[in-house]
Amino acid sequence: MPPFTRRVDPRVAADPARLPPGQVLTGKWPVLHYGGVPRYDLDRWRLRVLGEVEAERSLGLAELHALPETEVVCDIHCVTTWSRFDNRFQGVGFAEFAQRMGMRPTARFVEFHCFQGFTTTVPIATALDPQALLAWAHDGEPLSPEHGHPLRAVMPRRYFWKSAKWLEAVEFRTEDRLGFWERNGYNNAADPWREERYW
Numbered sequence: 196m197p198p199f200t201r202r203v204d205p206r207v208a209a210d211p212a213r214l215p216p217g218q219v220l221t222g223k224w225p226v227l228h229y230g231g232v233p234r235y236d237l238d239r240w241r242l243r244v245l246g247e248v249e250a251e252r253s254l255g256l257a258e259l260h261a262l263p264e265t266e267v268v269c270d271i272h273c274v275t276t277w278s279r280f281d282n283r284f285q286g287v288g289f290a291e292f293a294q295r296m297g298m299r300p301t302a303r304f305v306e307f308h309c310f311q312g313f314t315t316t317v318p319i320a321t322a323l324d325p326q327a328l329l330a331w332a333h334d335g336e337p338l339s340p341e342h343g344h345p346l347r348a349v350m351p352r353r354y355f356w357k358s359a360k361w362l363e364a365v366e367f368r369t370e371d372r373l374g375f376w377e378r379n380g381y382n383n384a385a386d387p388w389r390e391e392r393y394w
């Protein structure tokens with residue numbers, strides 16, 4: 196017998212491919228970001244919608260919450276090697292949001308603009324994935340300030356740095372643009388199953 200054994204999570208035992216290579220499962224939900232946590236005046240907070248849309252506009256919180264709410268249960272994978280299964284997020288599905296915002300067929304990328312100038316961009320196919328959403332709640336409770344309140348992106352098929360917290364604008368673009376972590380060495384493709392971690 197080895198001096199200790201690490202118990203394999205039954206969800207991984209049942210489906211080993213569910214945990215991407217090099218990842219370790221955690222039960223806690225770590226907090227990870229660059230810079231500070233915003234303290235928004237929610238009465239004045241607005242989400243701007245820009246770029247390849249029929250008309251640019253902005254939405255206040257009430258308008259945002261009036262969009263059809265959906266729930267997504269997804270796994271998240273941080274590039275620093277922790278993964279967390281079965282995260283239950285509530286918000287508006289990104290495909291639904293894009294359609295309601297009048298996304299033009301010329302849109303090929305979505306750039307998320309956040310608090311303190313943080314940005315990240317995903318290809319339109321990643322954003323339109325049925326599991327991708329703009330989330331305002333987790334486990335039925337509003338997102339905590341550290342996890343992105345009042346609104347964050349959740350892009351489950353990519354490493355979690357593509358899931359931008361504290362969204363301030365969504366820009367539909369014809370061209371890609373490297374974001375904060377991508378300029379600092381992270382791999383723009385960010386596919387956890389291909390271990391696209393760093394350049």
Ligand SMILES: Nc1nc2c(c(=O)[nH]1)N[C@H]1C(S)=C(S)[C@@H](COP(=O)(O)O)O[C@H]1N2
Nearest residue numbers: 225226227228229309313342356358359360
């Ligand atoms: N605005 C903003 N969003 C961000 C980041 C950041 O620095 N700023 N970091 C990303 C990274 S690297 C990770 S792993 C996740 C962590 O989300 P969590 O703190 O809710 O676990 O947020 C992502 N979204």
Ligand SMILES: [Mo]
Nearest residue numbers: 227273274356
């Ligand atoms: Mo991360």
